[in-house]
Amino acid sequence: METNKRTVRTTCKIGACEPFCGLEIDVENGRMTAVRPDEAHPVTRGYACIKGMRVADYQNDPDRLLAPERRTEPGRFETVDWNTAICEIGRRLREIHRRYGPRAIATYWGNAADSTAITLANSFCHAFGSPNSFNVLSLEYTDRGAVASRMFGNENFILQPDAERARYALLLGTNPLVTQGMTLLQRRPYIGAELRAIGARGGKVVVVDPRQTETARIAQQHIAILPGTDLFFLLGILRVVVGERRFDRRFVERHCSGLGRLERILEGIDLG
Ligand code: SF4
Known part of the structure; x- marks a missing residue:
């Protein structure tokens, strides 16, 4: 049988993390067979974490749901087609809305949802009239969104460090050498080189952290405040x-x- 093999360049959609790391994936007859970080990706430049590198396991897992499942009794499900599922869910949601009001529903997206899916969940809740759209970001990064909202009127205007041109970097309680820059929101796998370059061009990196972290060791100054x-x-x-x-x-x-x-x-x- 003739096989259909190709290599595609795409981005990781596993995590709810913004970098969408570049991946290079071998596909054979519609199945992923090998995954590599994409060296040519302009931001992640050959970086992908373990979750992104295992994306083929998600796609090929025999337990992966490929169609809606309707519960028939506790612990038992039957497969239904999409049209049946959407019509039934819509009917039940309208009934909840009529009896209890829009705030009676909530959505929660875990970390396997990418940022696009979370945005869709938010849109769904807004259209329904419910503010109860929760996701993994409800537990982290909310401070940045709240500050951006107060300062710029939009919670998405989160400032990014201009590490390539900075002359002074003050890092509080963050260890980007280990987190690959994730604590700066956007993953920046080359943040270590960028921080070292600040010192090399006569600038200064100051790390404020009770612990002498990996980042503190490459900084010009470490201020070990009390926790x-x-x-x-x-x-x-x-x-x-x-x-x-x-x-x-x-x-x-x-x-x-x-x-x-x-x-x-x-x-x-x-x-x-
Ligand atoms: S950090 Fe990992 S999970 Fe997040 S986009 Fe990159 S490879 Fe995917």
């Missing part, structure tokens, strides 16, 4: 910056509000 004191560390920086007027006053006057309130808050805090 749980990072808030006071940041307040101390603010006290110096605001108290000694070490900021661009014209910029602050044009773009910021609440400086007087911040000054009063800082005056009332005893950092001693």
Whole structure:
């Protein structure tokens, strides 16, 4: 029998992580037979984690669901076609909406859902009228989205470090050499080289962490604060910056509000 073999370049869709690491996959008669990181991917440049490298196991697993399953009794299911499943789910959802209101439904997407699927779940809940769309990101990264929303009016405007051009990098409680930069949101497998380059061009990397982490070892300065004191560390920086007027006053006057309130808050805090 003639086999249909080809190699495709694609992105990983296993995790709910944003980098969508580049993969090069051998496909034979519609089945993945080999998976390699894509060296030519412009961001991940040959990096893929263990989950992405096992994507063929997900696709080829004999227990993988390929059609909807309807529960007939506890622990027992029957296979139904998509049209039957969608019509029945729609009928039941309308009934829930009618009897209990839109907030009676919630969705939860685990880490095997990619970011696109999570966006679809959000859209589904919004259309239904429910705010209850939960996913793995409900437990992490919400701080960044909340700050972006307050600062820029959109929770998706999350700033990325400009490591390639930075002259000073302050890293608090993060160890990107081990996390491949994931704690900076976008995975940056070459963050180690980027941080080393800051020092090499005369800049400075400062790591604030109680532990001497792998990243702290390549930094120009390691500040080992006591666990749980990072808030006071940041307040101390603010006290110096605001108290000694070490900021661009014209910029602050044009773009910021609440400086007087911040000054009063800082005056009332005893950092001693
Ligand atoms: S980090 Fe892993 S799971 Fe996430 S996109 Fe890359 S290969 Fe996939």
